[in-house]
Amino acid sequence: MVLVLGLFLLLPILMALWVSLLHWDGQSNPFSGQAxxxxxxxxxxxxxxxGLDRTLFATSLRNNAYYVLLTVPLQTGLALVLALIVNQRLLRARGALRTAFFFPSVTSSIAVSTVFLFLFQGSGAVNSLLSWIGVKGPNWFADPRGVLSLLLGALGIVDPDRPSGALADHSFLGxxxxxxxxxxxxxxxxxxVLAVWTTSGTFMLIFLAALQDIPRELEESAALEGVNRYxxxxxxxxxALRPVLFLVLTLxxxxxxxxxxxxxxxxxxxxGNTTLTPAFLSYSAAFDDADFGQGAAIAFIMLALILCLTALQRWAFRDRDARPGRNR
Known part of the structure; x- marks a missing residue:
């Protein structure tokens, strides 16, 4: 097992780390001295x-940060609600509901993405449904406007087209x-929306397994004490779900x-680069621009960021009830 992990995991990581220190176009041996x-x-x-490289990287970080801040809470909350629903012992057709909720997770992400392209196009089904209630839907995949700037503009707080003051005068990473x-x-x-719909089923199964491990006697005792559902x-x-919640949030x-x-x-x-993410930017830099060094550098910056955020999340979920004491 150690040899397999070293050959297919550790060695490629070290090779990619070396490539991130090179100007390499992928046409030669990066270990021969030609790069x-x-x-x-x-x-x-x-x-x-x-420069353009930093601007694109900062843009991808901004886009991905909002993607994380919205997707992770929504998919976790939806998965927990679905798990609580299908865990009801008196619920009929629990098996069918579990299958229906889990089905998007086992469907090809490429196929689902293609379907969403048709659903959210200008004349697609989503805009047709919105028109029934008198709402004119946007051209979803061609609209680069930020939803927060649109909201602040509608409230008259800022001008989305011509921002001024500190918001326009100060910058970070370009x-x-x-x-x-x-x-x-x-x-x-x-x-x-696509990510939440396709991933909540998987996390629902994880929550469901944890819910079924909670002792039934504990719930019955609480019910006898007059504890309500909330x-x-x-x-x-x-x-009881705290360790599993940490697992779901980390994944x-x-x-x-x-x-x-x-x-x-x-x-x-x-x-307008508003759906650009670091993973796609890394791929584009390496395979479209033939700059494998920069593509690998983006990947390792993201590795460091993910490790730091995971450590911070672990710290936030640490057991605060434990108190150090002396053995007697």
Whole structure:
């Protein structure tokens, strides 16, 4: 097992780390000395040097950050609600409901993304349904406007077309504060809806397995004490699900920072780079621009970011009841 992991996991990671320190176009052997050694130039171009590379990387980080902030809570909450529903012992057709809720998770993401392209096009089914209630739907995949900027503009707080003040005068990684705070684009929101719909079924099964492990005697004792459903959920169910909740949030966090296939099928960064993500930017830099060094550098920056966020999440879910003490 150690040899297999070393050959197919550790060795490729070390090879990719070496490539991230090169200017390599993929046409030669990166270990033969034919590729130019760049040191940390690829990382500096992405993080510190003004230019298109840093702007695109910052844009992809902004897009992916909103994707994570919306997708992870929504898919976790929906999965928990679905698990609570199908865990009801008196519910009829529980097996059919579990299959229906889980079905999107086993469907090909490419096929589902293609279907969503038809559903959310300008004359698609979604806009047709909205027209029945008097709402004119946008051209979802061609609308680069941020939903938060549209909301603030509708409230008269800022002018989305001509932002001014501190939001326009200050910047970070080449993007103004207004660009960072404008929110996910309308196009990105459709990808978020797709992600929540396709992943909540998988996490539902994880929650369901944990719910079925809660001792039934504990719930019956609480019911005899007059505990209502809300109190049961808050004081018994959720504490029992805490380790599983950490697992689901961690898996969701990792997968959302690595989103690629939906972006590749549904937008490839368009419109206006508002659906661009670091994973797709890494692929594009390597295979479209023949800059494998920068593509690998983006991947390792994302690896460091995911590890830091996972550690922070682990710290947030640590057991605060434990108190250090001396053995007697």
């Amino acid at each position: 130019k050694f760049a040191g940390l130039d690829n990382y500096r171009a992405l993080l510190t040097e003004d 993007l103004s504060w207004f660009q960072w705070l404008s929110g996910p684009s309308v196009a990105m929101c459709t990808i978020i 109190q049961m959920l808050r004081h018994i169910t959720l504490p 969701g966090l990792i997968s959302t920072w690595q989103v690629f296939d939906q972006v590749y099928v549904m937008g490839q960064g368009a419109p």
